[in-house]
Amino acid sequence: MQQEEYKLKDTSPQLGERWPMGVKGSGWFYGIGDRPTSTYDLVEQMYYLYVRVVKAKELPVNAVTGSIDPYAEVKLGNYKGTTRHFEKKTNPEWKQVFAFAKERIQSSMLEVFVRDKEMVGRDDFVGKVVFDLNEVPTRVPPDSPLAPQWYRLEDRRGEGKLVRGEIMLAVWIGTQADEAFPEAWHADAASVHGEGIYNIRSKVYVSPKLWYLRVNVIEAQDVQPNDRSRVPEVFVKGQVGNQVLKTRACPARTLNPLWNEDLVFVAAEPFDEHLVLTIEDRVSATKDELLGRITLPLTIFEKRLDHRPVHSQWFNLEKFGFGALEGDRRKELKFSSRIHLRVCLEGAYHVMDESTMYISDMRPTARQLWKPPIGVLELGILSAQGLQAMKTRDGRGATDAYCVAKYGQKWVRTRTIIDSLSPKWNEQYTWEVFDPCTVITLGVFDNCHLGANGATTRDARIGKVRIRLSTLETDRIYTHAYPLIVLQPSGVKKMGELQLAVRFTCLSFITMIHLYSRPLLPKMHYIHPFTVNQLDSLRHQAMTIVAARLGRAEPPLRREAVEYMLDVDSHLWSMRRSKANFFRIMALLSGVIGVCRWFDDVCRWRNPVTTVLVHVLFLILVWYPELILPTVFLYMFVIGVWNYRRRPRHPPHMDTKLSWAEGVHPDELDEEFDTFPTSKGHDIVRMRYDRLRSVAGRIQTVVGDMATQGERMQGVLSWRDPRATMLFVLFCLVAAMVLYITPFRVVAMVAGLYAMRHPRLRSKLPSVPSNFFKRLPSKLDSML
Template sequence: MTSWSRCNISMFVLSKQKIYLQKMLLVLVTLTLKLSLGTTRVQLGILRKKQIPEWNQVFAFSKERIQASMLEVTVKDKDFVKDDFIGRVLFDLNEVPKRVPPDSPLAPQWYRLEDRNGNKAKGELMLAVWMGTQADEAFPDAWHSDAATVSGADGLANIRSKVYLSPKLWYLRVNVIEAQDLMPGDKSRFPEVFVRAILGNQTLRTRISMSKTINPMWNEDLMFVAAEPFEEPLILSVEDRVAANKEEVLGRCAIPLQYVDRRLDHKPINSKWYNLEKHVIVEGEKKKEVKFASRIHMRICLEGGYHVLDESTHYSSDLRPTAKQLWKSSIGVLELGILSAQGLSPMKTKDGRATTDAYCVAKYGQKWVRTRTIIDSFTPKWNEQYTWEVYDPCTVISVGVFDNCHLHGGGDKAGGARDSRIGKVRIRLSTLETDRVYTHSYPLLVLHPSGVKKMGEIHLAVRFTCSSLLNMMHLYSHPLLPKMHYLHPLTVNQLESLRHQATQIVSMRLSRAEPPLRKEVVEYMLDVGSHMWSMRRSKANFLRIMGVLGGLIAVGKWFDQICNWKNPITTVLIHILFLILVLYPELILPTIFLYLFLIGVWYYRWRPRHPPHMDTRLSCADNAHPDELDEEFDTFPTSRPNDIVRMRYDRLRSIAGRIQTVVGDLATQGERLQSLLSWRDPRATALFVIFCLVAAIVLYVTPFQVVALITGFYVLRHPRFRHKLPSVPLNFFRRLPARTDCML
């Protein structure tokens, strides 16, 4: 087998095949024990009692660690006291040939070993040395000079780049219809029967049957999340509630999911009867007693027409249904180059000094990637490239940066150390121009109990290549989620519960990989806990609403200035435009769309040049109160003292009271509209009915253009014809009754 040594040289080349290519030195070694490149030395493994040893190892040296112009490969004989020198081979780095993938690999050749004086020594060494790039096929498996302090198989496995796949998730629908011939222990009472279903760590139960007989009925759906390969069966237990905290098991059955029907659409599947088994205790031993007379009637299927949500719908990276038969063809390719990071914050202390061992995790669709760990560097350089197939442009790729706390077995020694968060970046594909390479540095922001903190910057290269522009444009007319989400929608509570179960399954499966993608990393990438209450998020969402309404408010203020003749020239022009539109109503819609077109063209020159990233001001993280941050990072249930919980509860009641008032005001306005014709106020309704009759007659005999002109000129009248008191219609509306006087 071979060994590789590479040194990075800062050069950037863009091509249609790769987002970036960075030149480096590659050394192919078949027989050797030691590599020396300036002050960097690598000791290979020892093979005893072999005249022709081989080491299956791959090496890479970064440019920053090269402090010499010569590469020295030394062969020694291991001894207990002193290693005996056998020979060496020297290479001048200036004479190394260049090779750019996808060129064929450079063939290795034999080199005669030399002694320290430059004379020929006994033995030969097979080497191949050339300048290549990180796109070479052996680069992902290389030992890197950045990891020079890591030793052992576990350490190397923990720092190398890896690709992971999320498990294939299904929604499992269990429709519990009825049971037959149940035998409760106490036959003198009416049974209160329900069904408990267990799948792994998920437990759901039906309501207690309304028919309190030995043949109860439910017709209730229970939804679970199941992952391939199906390791655990679905266990159903029919139980009778005999007391407040006591249930009696009337029968059980276990159903392997491998044999469950799979449904791709909304058509119902056939229901089946399942025999219930009862376990009895005989002489201290648990024995199974099969009751063929007791059965349960159910309809069970794996739903392939839904997309199992394990991410928030606001930034989901995959929207395809579970069943592969329902997938559409891909519309393009996403290429991500994780280049480097700058100014990372120290995350831990090692040997009395601050350090950071950084690695990146990127998630899009079912594919997770993890870069190699750069040891002890605040400016790590990964230069790794990954690709994904894209099926929908309205998806988001997430890139997170973490500090590796599990080197040298650190996770075990530290009593369960967790990889620390350094920051995260989200990029929505629909904000990218096709076939354009974006190289941009994104700030890494993390919210701590002490406030928001910038942990550094990450440099990414992103390109979204579209295979068919027509197909991509056609997708904008399709529903965002698969059809089953609209034909048979799940409730909000169901979706939240199922998403929680899906994230737990994904984090558990990926943490069992080798090397593991740990639970804290997966949960951070999937934004677990983002639905929890946060004062900061509530403020941010309120400001977002005000920002959306800001345009309407600005238009209203502008129109108010027009009506009050703040700028007489503009008001006169509006009068002329209004007159033209009333006399020629067929120009109204073309004028509106023409204005929208002109506004869109006008804003084109201010279009974003880079994909958007985390915004501290939008998130209200730059001025959040410390107590609000402490509340956001509190556990659920709370772990704070009673006096703090009481203070926060009172504050929450105060805020909820204001929200309640606003919601009540909106409801009042709606109820006043309803009361116009409800005769709750007979005089008001009579006045409104008479007004409607008169208005119908006047509008019938008066041309529409005249009515529109009179109305418009009245609204745009000069301030000297206006009164400060509210208008008659507004006074009438405010006097209408609402249902507030009926509330307790």
Template sequence: MNPHANRNNQEDYKLKDTKPQLGERWPHGGVRGGGGWISSERITSTYDLVEQMYYLYVRVVKAKDLPTNPITGSCDPYVEVKLGNYKGKTKHFEKKTNPEWYQVFAFSKEKIQSSVLEVFVREREMMTRDDYIGKVVFDMNEVPTRVPPDSPLAPQWYRLEERHRDNKVRGEIMLAVWMGTQADEAFPEAWHSDAASVHGEGVFNIRSKVYVSPKLWYLRVNVIEAQDVESHDKSQLPQVFVKAQVGNQILKTKTCPTRTTNPFWNEDLLFVAAEPFEEQLVLTVENKMSASKDELTGRISLPLHIFERRLDHRPVHSRWFNLEKFGFGVLEGDKRHEHKFSSRVHLRVCLEGAYHVLDESTLYISDQRPTARQLWKQPIGILEVGILSAQGLLPMKTKDGRGTTDAYCVAKFGQKWVRTRTILESSSPKWNEQYTWEVYDPCTVITLGVFDNCHLGGNEKPATGGGARNDSRIGKVRIRLSTLETDRIYTHSYPLLVLHPSGVKKMGELQLAVRFTCLSLSNMIYLYGHPLLPKMHYLLPFTVTQLDNLRHQAMNIVAVRLGRAEPPLRKEVVEYMLDVDSHMWSMRRSKANFFRIVSLFSGIISMSRWLGEVCKWKNPVTSILVHVLFCILICYPELILPTIFLYMFLIGIWNYRFRPRHPPHMDTKLSWAEAVHPDELDEEFDTFPTSRPQDIIRMRYDRLRSVAGRIQTVVGDMATQGERFQALLSWRDPRATSLFVIFCLCAAVALYVTPFKIVALLAGLFWLRHPRFRSKLPSVPSNFFRRLPARADSML
């Protein structure tokens, strides 16, 4: 038992109801979803799932007619916006009297400590603090408030006031100052007073952004045959294979079993490619000289955009491609050179757009749509998520000798990823950002993760020591949409649980507001009777090995592409959100899955116990009622199926009172994270290949053999029972088969002359007989079945 898990209060791991002061509905032409606008014809709700946070916005546009420095004869201006103790600066320009900045500054209203807003235009070369070109002063009481659907406030020119008021011309600056909320379109790109300590490249890493996953295609390369393939050694025929490469993905065909100049393979090689297609398909034909040496005989490089895009199961036309022959020449110091040759390869290549890429082999599917947009159907709902705040976050790194956390939240659903802004040095950050997704299938999962930003350019160090610069995981939440009631706002605080080598640990809580709006109830009900994945997954299915490889390649491509955005969504974040390590071996997961299976049979076990109590007459009234019901069903067999369905209907109606009232969340007991052994956790967090000493590896191997032996025993017992059924008629035991055949003949005659109702009635009454008429010894059929031979006797 993990001592750390024992100390934790189990109440901390549960979902908590919250009552945030959500914003009012602000009607406008659409819903701001962070990645575009959704038509108001689909949904009329607005930015109302978050608490309104007011900000003072200052838009600095440009300046004109700025005076030059009498000493240097030039002007290197920048703007400083000052509100109390907060100061924000624009970039500076060199030798420019008419600069253009187009920057926005946002000051949280909760932290405003001054009644005056000052905008200074300074020159970079000035050495003293008080020297400036000019300034504009605003009274906070006169600042207008912008409320959607108002258009953005128009900036206007303001004359700069000089410090000594000597009436000299100091130029003008174009500004716009207003009070707004986080729903303002200027909010994501604004400089925030909460992040005033961040400078340089770190400014880009704290902004909220919306990302779109790259459009992924399966590239199917069917290598059919080749012609006129020659080896450099003319004395023997080549024995060749084909190697295909797309980016970092490399696959090979089998070596042609015969030596010939016209080899034949007809093998499929599957790759994952992302639009826009940057890589090329590189095919090389190589001759197997020996076990460790291959000879290049031909090569071709093909851009992916030339291949046909298949949207259904119709066949794709094959094509011949000429290969480039490689050999050794006598020119330039006997260096390798390239020349055209008549060898060619026969290929059938296409881009598969009727599959869904990335999620089909995981339990947490967030999108079932195929790649080809032409195959998409209309959305059936709208998912809105208000990322409100987090509470009680643990320090993730040390800065200036004290623990701190710079938290941001990432949400992923379908192709759309969102990232909130980073709140600096706060254990209770408040984001209050709302995002919207179109839903095409309710049986999908949205994943939200909280991370600590380690790319702010400061002197931070991880709290666990070391010099890692990866964003640290704080916790993750998954919500399955099908468990949500439509048009209801869920406001809960989700525990952020992370499994560490020391055990499960609560890192804090994430407060969300979630609403799933149904656009078409008929279309939603229609989906429940259709396959989960596109039809090509069933018409031309992939093998398990292919799915694992393709999923791994797809996740790598998504991580690379999202890492190229600005700010980047880093690889460690993408891998955590996509559960890249979910298929790795874990003793803890094995136990958890075993007990999940056991719990599935708990209902059957309870029913069998109840029937056993009926047969043993522990409750005579219940046993008599069961006898009466059994006799009625025997006399009126047409009532059997209606009675079964009516019983299930009543059970469903009765269980409605006990339906779940909250969305699902991480369950430490279900995950078997509370009672996991420390060594099992160390094994789970070990690298692959392992980095542990030999004696620990031997102990773990012996433990794995022990667990596998139990599984082997259970599987062997199941196989034994099945082989005994086969032995009834296979004559492996001639005497047993003879007895069973004679019994079958007698039973056939008896059942033919006896009405079925009588047979069923006698069998049921015999099974429900009183314990006084029962024997403690096994029955004759059970004894006979256990004596049947199985094939285990023939195993080594």
């Protein structure tokens, strides 16, 4: 029963194509006929009454003060929204939009008041405008925005008697597809004031373009130590922002040291940081002396788009020590130490700012290397059900939920639904797809930045969903409720369900199929590969940069949300993850064990008919060995076709059993949620414990990678990726036919000669089978 709670559920939402925009006889929505919407067809249509308050003119001044501090108040039933007020201004410009949800409207009249702000006492009434909702027009994009009009202000009684002053308004009925929706003041968020208003709006973010800064430190000349009686032990330290890297100390004690080492940093556009290189002398184990420094802006370096060589340059260093003081040009030496560098900016890949297990974009940074998109991903974030209360408000549980989706460089954040355990967003977003073997990640969070004290709090995690695009059939709308599962120190917990509508549309099927034979990354990645340690360091720095840049937006995408979406802690040691990866490998080996048991049964004649058939097949293959290979391919073809009827119908989701999250021991959870470095025990215990966790984390990653490769082999005939299985099944059929008519000796000779071919005939790029295999899905997408 508990497993059923954690499973994916089918839903039947009333999507836009089934909800015409304005049905005849629908009361205050009447007026547009029965034209269906052309956009937002993956979400349920939500109707809003929009009121755009633009400006006012010729407002009367207060007889006592001789001035007016005007503001506008929009009132609809029990809901009331106000604009900001201006001091001593008779012609104010507000330019604000108010939105009232149809399902919460309890009045047929809309009132717009203009009032005079008073510091003490009740604000003075200036005038008002009244609208009958049955007369309000309906607007649906792509119709042009409704033009605002001037309205004369009426007196308090509303009997048609006009007063001095006019206000410019636009009132219409629309949906969440309206351009005014993201910036509008919503009636359901009336309790939010001040800076909190900016933190509840929906926004689209673009992560910064990342580049590798490769600094090849070749050599230096005329390095003079501060102590002329000793030969310096010199090394170079480079810094970009908070990234600091060092070369090894030159093994030869000389004034012209040679290193020829690469220092690789991550830089983000716009390049507002500098490369600072210092030459230092290791005087002792605890003391380094500065001998020279140079500061270079990143904008002067060449952007390298291919594997062409980059020319090296000599740079003069600023001197430190005797004879030259920083900032004192009078004591500057007539000669200077020099350093020989080869520096360039290489197009980083967006895989660097996220975990390699859940890649959402494999394009290079340089737009010149981009290929045309092969498809479009459309996502409808409908609603959430059964969310847990994340905070206490007025003595009761409350949740202010918003959803974040990330794919490629584009991040989206829905608006925050205030105080609701079943929020409805119904927002639709679109991404271009350049590779189907990518993952879109969604996270649900509780907004803790609505009040004045929100700056010191962190948005709480509610749950996460991942969807691999290659597991989706093209042009099919998937509507499911995904379980939101989080692991807490007390154990695994379901926080609710996220209802989504997903559609992956293919623009060119031939191009998409061709991608399965192409390398995952551009050519430069394979010609100048990075080490494992470099990749770990670069990925950490990229995550830090992306989180910092997105946190500078308005409203900011909080660091805790970005880190959760990017799985920043996925490399840390966890006994639970290690056991999960171990049992993934055991599940793969179970197939081999099953074959061994079956063969043992054959040897023991437990099923005589099967044993006789195996003996006959064995004799045929012995007498005709050329049939072995085509028979194997034909057998795999039959298995692939047979498994088609049992192919998965739903996209993968978080699997608590696969993640080993249900039966985890409390002590293991305490270890998993422990800080890194650990906060437990003595200093020596802490050092040893952290070292153990670091080594174990690498072992865990290797075991997980082994499990992933095995699951990819297992999944080639499972139709989890229907396009990949189709290609392999067709290949098996063609290979079986070719091998049946081709002599075995010819096949063996060609295969052997190809395997032993000369290096000049080999490509530095991965082979087609390797590229195909790396694109196959695994159960990693369902891991917590």
